Each structure stands twice: as C-alpha cells, then as structure tokens.
Amino acid sequence: MTRLLLPGMEGRVLGERGGLRVVELYIGAQHPASGHMRLIVYLDGDMIVRVDPDIGYVHRTVEKLAETREYVRVISLVERMTIIDACNVTLPYVEAVERLLGVEAPPRARYLRTILCEINRVSSHLYGLGLGGIFLNHSTMYMWAFGDREVFVHLASLLTGSRLTHTYPVFGGVRRDLPQSFRDEFEKAKRYMLRRLREYDKVFFNNPVIRGRLEGVGVLPREKAVALGATGPNLRASGVRYDARMTGYAAYRDLGFEPVVGREGDALERVWVRLREIEASLELVERALRELPDGPFIDERYTRAVPPAVRHWLEKGRLKLPGGYVRLKTRPGEALGRGEMGRGEITYYLVSDGGMKPYRLRVVTPSARNVVLFDALARGHTLMDLPAVYGSIDYFPPEADR
Amino acid sequence: MDPIAWLSGSLGVPYWAVRAVAAPLVYPGLAAFMVVALFIIWAERKIAARVQMRVGPLYVSRRLGGALQVLADGVRIAFQEIIIPVGVEKWSFVLSPILAFTVVSLAFTMVPGGPGIYGFRSSLSLLATYAIVTLTPILVIVMGWASNNKFSYIGAGREALVSITGEATLLASLLAAAMMYGSMDFVEIVEAQMRSHVPGLVANPVAALLFFIAALLVTDRLPFDLVLGEQEIVQGPYTEYTGLLFALSMALGYAKLYVLMLVFTHVFLAGWAPFTSPLLGSIAVFAKTLLLMLVAVFLRSVYGRMRLDQVASMFWSKLFPLALVAFVVSALIHPIYAP
Numbered sequence: 186m187t188r189l190l191l192p193g194m195e196g197r198v199l200g201e202r203g204g205l206r207v208v209e210l211y212i213g214a215q216h217p218a219s220g221h222m223r224l225i226v227y228l229d230g231d232m233i234v235r236v237d238p239d240i241g242y243v244h245r246t247v248e249k250l251a252e253t254r255e256y257v258r259v260i261s262l263v264e265r266m267t268i269i270d271a272c273n274v275t276l277p278y279v280e281a282v283e284r285l286l287g288v289e290a291p292p293r294a295r296y297l298r299t300i301l302c303e304i305n306r307v308s309s310h311l312y313g314l315g316l317g318g319i320f321l322n323h324s325t326m327y328m329w330a331f332g333d334r335e336v337f338v339h340l341a342s343l344l345t346g347s348r349l350t351h352t353y354p355v356f357g358g359v360r361r362d363l364p365q366s367f368r369d370e371f372e373k374a375k376r377y378m379l380r381r382l383r384e385y386d387k388v389f390f391n392n393p394v395i396r397g398r399l400e401g402v403g404v405l406p407r408e409k410a411v412a413l414g415a416t417g418p419n420l421r422a423s424g425v426r427y428d429a430r431m432t433g434y435a436a437y438r439d440l441g442f443e444p445v446v447g448r449e450g451d452a453l454e455r456v457w458v459r460l461r462e463i464e465a466s467l468e469l470v471e472r473a474l475r476e477l478p479d480g481p482f483i484d485e486r487y488t489r490a491v492p493p494a495v496r497h498w499l500e501k502g503r504l505k506l507p508g509g510y511v512r513l514k515t516r517p518g519e520a521l522g523r524g525e526m527g528r529g530e531i532t533y534y535l536v537s538d539g540g541m542k543p544y545r546l547r548v549v550t551p552s553a554r555n556v557v558l559f560d561a562l563a564r565g566h567t568l569m570d571l572p573a574v575y576g577s578i579d580y581f582p583p584e585a586d587r
Numbered sequence: 588m589d590p591i592a593w594l595s596g597s598l599g600v601p602y603w604a605v606r607a608v609a610a611p612l613v614y615p616g617l618a619a620f621m622v623v624a625l626f627i628i629w630a631e632r633k634i635a636a637r638v639q640m641r642v643g644p645l646y647v648s649r650r651l652g653g654a655l656q657v658l659a660d661g662v663r664i665a666f667q668e669i670i671i672p673v674g675v676e677k678w679s680f681v682l683s684p685i686l687a688f689t690v691v692s693l694a695f696t697m698v699p700g701g702p703g704i705y706g707f708r709s710s711l712s713l714l715a716t717y718a719i720v721t722l723t724p725i726l727v728i729v730m731g732w733a734s735n736n737k738f739s740y741i742g743a744g745r746e747a748l749v750s751i752t753g754e755a756t757l758l759a760s761l762l763a764a765a766m767m768y769g770s771m772d773f774v775e776i777v778e779a780q781m782r783s784h785v786p787g788l789v790a791n792p793v794a795a796l797l798f799f800i801a802a803l804l805v806t807d808r809l810p811f812d813l814v815l816g817e818q819e820i821v822q823g824p825y826t827e828y829t830g831l832l833f834a835l836s837m838a839l840g841y842a843k844l845y846v847l848m849l850v851f852t853h854v855f856l857a858g859w860a861p862f863t864s865p866l867l868g869s870i871a872v873f874a875k876t877l878l879l880m881l882v883a884v885f886l887r888s889v890y891g892r893m894r895l896d897q898v899a900s901m902f903w904s905k906l907f908p909l910a911l912v913a914f915v916v917s918a919l920i921h922p923i924y925a926p
Contacts, residue, residue, distance in 0.1 A: 210737055218818035231895070320818050322809065323891035328639030394810045394890045397897050568741070569894045572818040 221582040244586040251546040270309040272301040273526040281522030285515035294358035299436040303466040308337040309527025317576030326389040358483025362502030399453035403562035403574040417529025423450035429525035452577035552585035615700030631884035638888035669830035679733040687726035701869030713771040724750035731824035742823025753804035759910030760797040767917035777858035779924040787855035794913035795855040802847040810890035848879040
C-alpha cells in the first residue's frame with residue numbers, strides 16, 4: 186500500500202526507533218527552555234520514552250587551556266565555567282595547588298573563603314530557583330529569585346570588589362580582607378532573605394499549581410541516586426547524607442557543618458532542599474563572621490615579596506600581588522581538590538611536572554555528573570514534566586561542558 | 588443625541604442596518620477591542636512588574652508610564668516580514684489566523700455593549716455568542732496542522748483537548764444561568780437582574796465561578812496556558828507565525844477573553860445596571876469588563892502552568908460535576924427572576 190503524502194507532511198511523519206513509533210522532538214539549541222544545549226526527546230504519544238541530552242554547545246576546552254597558563258592565571262580560567270558560583274568553583278583548585286606548593290592559608294583566609302563560598306551558594310541556589318520557576322511559567326518566582334540574588338551579588342562585590350568573577354581565593358590566602366561595612370550589610374541581607382524565604386514558600390513552594398507540577402515528578406530513589414552518581418542537592422534530596430563540605434575543607438570543620446537532607450527524592454524535595462540550604466548558608470556565614478579569627482589574610486611567604494611602593498595597600502586589606510607570583514613553581518606530583526558547589530561536588534585532579542603550568546588538569550563538574558538525570562528522571566513522564574525535571578535538577582550547561 | 592439615529596438619517600439607511608455595522612466595528616466591537624487590548628496588555632505587564640519588583644514597560648511614552656509600548660510593539664510587528672516557511676500548507680497557514688480572528692469578531696454583533704447598543708437582538712444571542720467563540724479552536728488546530736512543525740502540531744493537539752475540556756464546563760455554566768433567568772437573550776437577562784436587584788453572581792456564584800475558570804482555560808490564561816506552553820512547545824500552534832499573522836493569533840486569545848468577559852458582565856454582573864441611558868450604561872459595561880479582564884491577567888503573577896492531565900482531570904472530575912450543582916442552584920433560585 187502506498188502512503189498518501191500530502192504537501193508539507195514530512196514534518197509530521199513519526200519516527201521509528203527500537204520498534205516503537207515515536208516522535209523525535211528536538212528541544213534546543215534554539216528553544217525558550219533548552220539552555221545552551223539540546224534535548225532530543227522521544228515521545229510515545231505524550232509519554233517520554235527516552236531523553237538524549239546533546240551537550241557540548243558551550244565547550245571551551247578549559248582543561249586544555251589550563252595546560253598553557255601559569256597556575257595563578259588558571260584560577261580566572263576555571264571560574265569561567267560557573268561565573269555565578271565563582272568562589273566555589275575555584276576554591277578546590279586553589280587548595281589543590283596549595284597542597285603542591287606546600288603552603289597553607291592562614292585561618293582568617295580560610296574563614297573568608299567560607300564566607301564567600303556560602304554567599305555564592307545562596308546566589309547559585311536563587312539562580313536555580315528562578316530558572317526552576319520560569320520553567321513552570323511562574324514568572325514571579327523567576328523575577329523574585331533573580332532580584333533577591335542581587336543582594337548577594339552586592340555582598341560578594343563588597344567583599345571582593347567584583348560582582349561575579351571574584352578570583353577571590355588565591356594561593357596562600359585571599360585577595361582582600363573583610364571590609365568594615367560587611368557585617369552590617371550581611372545582617373541586613375540575612376534578615377531580608379529570611380523574610381523573603383517565607384514569601385517564596387507562600388507564592389511558589391506551597392502554591393497548589395506548583396506543588397501539582399513538582400510532587401511525585403522525577404522521583405530519584407536513594408539507591409538509584411547513588412548508582413547514577415548524582416551529586417549536590419539532587420543527591421541529598423534523595424536521602425543521602427553526603428556533602429563535600431563534610432570533608433572539612435576551608436573552615437567547614439571548625440564551623441560544625443551539617444548538610445540538609447531530604448527524603449522523597451522528587452522534584453519538590455529537590456526544590457525544598459535548595460530553599461533550606463539557603464537558610465543553612467546564611468547561618469554558616471553568620472557563624473563564620475562571629476568566629477572570624479584575627480591575623481593575616483594571606484600567607485606571609487607572599488606578602489614578604491610585595492614591593493615597598495605598594496605595601497600600604499596591604500595595610501588597607503588589599504593585596505597587590507608581587508610579580509613573582511605568576512611564576513610560581515610547584516613540586517612535581519599530583520593533587521586532588523574537592524569542594525561542594527551550589528550544584529554539587531566538583532573535583533579537580535591536578536598533575537604537575539614541576540613547571541610553572543599544570544601538566545594536566547582534570548575537572549569533573551557537578552552538572553557534568555547530573556546530566557544523566559535527564560534521561561533517568563524524565564522517562565515515563567509527560568512532555569510537560571520535562572521542564573519541571575530540568576528546573577529541579579538545576580542543570581547548568583556552561584558548567585557541564587567546561 | 589443618538590449617533591446611530593443621526594447616521595441612519597443622514598445616510599438614508601435603516602436604523603437596524605447602521606446598528607448592525609456600528610456594533611461590531613466600533614463598540615463593543617473592533618475599535619473598542621483595540622483600546623481594550625492596548626490597555627490590558629499594558630496593565631498585565633505593569634501589574635506583573637509591580638508584583639515582581641520591576642518597572643515594566645517604561646521608555647515608550649515615559650510620562651504615560653509606558654502605556655504606548657504595546658502600540659510601538661504593534662507597529663513593529665506590522666512592518667515585520669511575514670515569513671512563510673517552505674514546508675507549510677500555504678493557504679491554510681495564511682488564512683486560518685485571519686479567519687479565526689474574523690470569526691471571533693462576529694460575536695460582537697450579538698453581545699450588547701450597553702442598553703440598546705448591539706448589532707442584532709435575538710432570543711438565542713447567548714447561545715449564538717458561545718457557538719461563535721467555540722468555533723475558533725478548529726481554526727487553531729488548522730494553524731497547528733498547516734505549520735508543519737512538531738511543536739505546532741503538539742500545540743494543536745493540546746488546543747483540541749483544552750477546548751473540549753473547557754467548553755463543556757463553559758456551556759454548562761451558561762445553560763445553568765440561562766435556566767435561572769429563563770432566557771437566552773442578553774437584554775432580557777440583564778433586565779431580569781435589574782428588575783430583581785440581584786446580580787447573577789450573588790444568585791448563583793457556582794455558575795459564575797465555573798464560567799470564569801472555564802473562560803481562563805479556553806482563552807489560554809494562566810494557570811491554564813497549555814496551548815502556548817512556551818517552556819515545552821515554544822508558542823504552540825503559533826510557533827511558525829511572524830508579523831501581522833502572529834499579532835492576529837495573539838490578539839485571538841485577548842479577543843476571546845474580551846467577548847467572554849462581556850458575557851460574564853451581562854450574565855453575572857447585571858450588565859449596564861444601575862444605569863439605563865446608553866452612554867452611562869455602556870461605560871458601566873465597559874468598566875466591569877475591564878475589571879474582570881484585569882483579574883484574569885493578574886493571575887499571571889500568582890500561578891505557574893498546570894499540567895495537562897491535571898487540568899483535564901480537574902475539569903472533568905471536579906468542575907463539570909459542580910456545574911450540575913449550578914443547575915440545582917438555578918432551579919431553586921429562578922423564581923426571584925420570574926417576570
């Protein structure tokens with residue numbers, strides 16, 4: 186039997202795949218809700234049979250570029266992977282290099298790093314919540330989260346002098362000391378954010394429409410989360426008590442860090458974990474500010490070399506790095522850096538041959554690990570659940586593609 | 588002075604003929620709709636902006652608070668090229684949005700804009716308006732089919748589901764109201780409410796609520812904007828449209844909303860009450876309609892989008908049975924509207 190082919194019918198022909206008659210839907214790379222990536226979705230009716238995340242649209246060869254730059258210049262390179270979470274993404278690298286250099290940051294620097302990390306985490310979670318909101322067409326959550334994120338961007342710029350790419354942790358310490366106005370500003374920000382979180386609960390989290398979209402969608406059971414290697418809030422929402430901050434880097438050991446752990450593992454729980462982590466981060470920053478030790482904010486090995494003409498900056502709490510800082514040489518060997526970003530655990534594996542540049546820098550970012558969740562979580566749900574799943578795993582293509 | 592009488596006198600055309608042209612073209616028809624669309628889209632954006640800590644449209648006509656932004660957008664869209672993609676079925680692609688908007692405009696001949704301001708008066712005008720409004724989904728489905736795009740196609744499928752789901756409840760609530768007044772003529776319905784001094788909203792709140800919710804669904808307002816579904820299917824059946832055709836397909840939703848809110852005003856808010864003069868009565872109808880539309884567009888800042896299966900199950904298993912309750916309420920209460 187010949188098939189009748191009307192003009193303009195080719196776009197509607199169903200594909201066949203694995204014996205199933207399915208629609209292949211290409212969501213992205215030009216699509217309002219795809220991000221810098223493409224999702225190839227196979228639909229049987231309205232049911233998702235399979236999702237192929239097509240990644241790599243924003244691959245910037247970070248690992249290879251790192252081999253061509255001096256250690257200190259690599260900091261500003263790797264933070265480009267996730268500029269909205271800049272301190273969290275650079276800190277494990279800095280700590281790995283410090284291990285090879287044989288230098289340790291003074292206590293005050295470790296606390297300051299923690300403070301910025303947690304502020305970054307709050308902005309990262311707000312960013313994720315906002316996008317999660319607009320994925321469900323909840324424009325108010327989107328605008329609120331992005332507007333309130335500005336508060337924390339401002340705090341970060343007070344501390345570091347720049348809004349996004351701070352390059353704050355450097356080998357042996359941090360770039361700047363705590364400004365005097367910071368404590369007051371943070372106190373205000375914390376009060377404001379806690380009030381706003383109650384409002385988020387009202388308008389978004391407890392909104393019956395949003396609850397209906399998120400509850401029971403994309404359930405990730407505990408065993409599966411572990412088997413798939415999910416990380417970050419997505420892992421904790423499934424009831425796994427794991428957070429790279431528990432290893433106690435920076436000042437987390439002294440601050441007695443406790444992760445937020447969920448139970449259900451569905452999209453709603455993942456959003457809940459993010460909301461509660463914002464509260465936990467605010468607590469951590471407050472505790473860090475209270476217990477902030479006195480002392481230098483960078484190892485004296487590097488301040489000694491600061492030329493006398495710019496020494497007065499150091500007394501004002503700002504570091505003008507000496508020229509030799511670019512030509513630092515590490516001992517040959519390898520080092521591993523781990524840290525918890527807003528989206529999960531980031532791992533750096535650094536190999537040095539004793540030169541001024543890394544011999545090899547391997548980066549595994551949390552989003553690169555979470556990308557498997559698209560297929561695992563969306564299967565068996567309807568097409569309308571795909572944005573809910575995407576929003577709830579807080580996937581960030583530039584971070585995954587590196 | 589009655590402008591219609593003056594026109595019919597000076598042109599030598601019968602009174603009813605002038606009225607039949609003036610109502611759909613001027614008020615409550617297309618000219619009034621243009622004003623409504625400009626105002627409502629601006630208000631929608633401004634209200635959402637206020638809720639969301641933004642300013643909204645501002646730079647076009649700063650002194651008016653950006654009120655002319657929509658006009659500027661309209662001008663831009665009017666001069667935009669109408670792209671007709673290679674794979675589309677050309678004639679149905681071009682004609683269906685035009686036809687859909689024309690069909691909706693026909694409703695303005697039936698719905699009164701005030702006392703004595705209507706194109707035709709019929710004992711079945713309520714039913715006829717409903718029938719006209721519910722013709723458009725067929726044309727939207729044609730748009731989705733003709734576009735030759737998977738997103739449009741899925742959007743067309745959603746339009747089919749949504750229209751069947753919403754219109755059942757819409758019709759049930761309208762029939763419950765008609766049963767209460769014992770009439771399907773807008774003028775008689777309004778007069779019955781003015782006579783008894785009880786608006787339909789008070790007499791039968793169940794039917795009013797159901798009508799409002801179902802109107803949100805068939806006009807694609809949040810939380811039921813399933814057909815547009817930007818995050819899943821880009822713009823649904825309208826994805827491939829550009830320029831004026833896109834503007835028409837966007838205006839379609841607002842025109843339907845305008846017609847349905849006019850119907851709501853007459854059926855549940857006593858139309859032009861408390862006025863009886865054509866001018867004041869028209870202003871009352873217009874103001875009530877705008878207020879209802881503002882409520883409808885305000886929901887954008889509160890809700891997200893509901894899932895398709897949840898919408899369907901909510902309408903069929905909760906709201907439609909509730910419509911039967913509305914019939915019971917009507918049966919009990921209709922003596923107060925007896926002439």
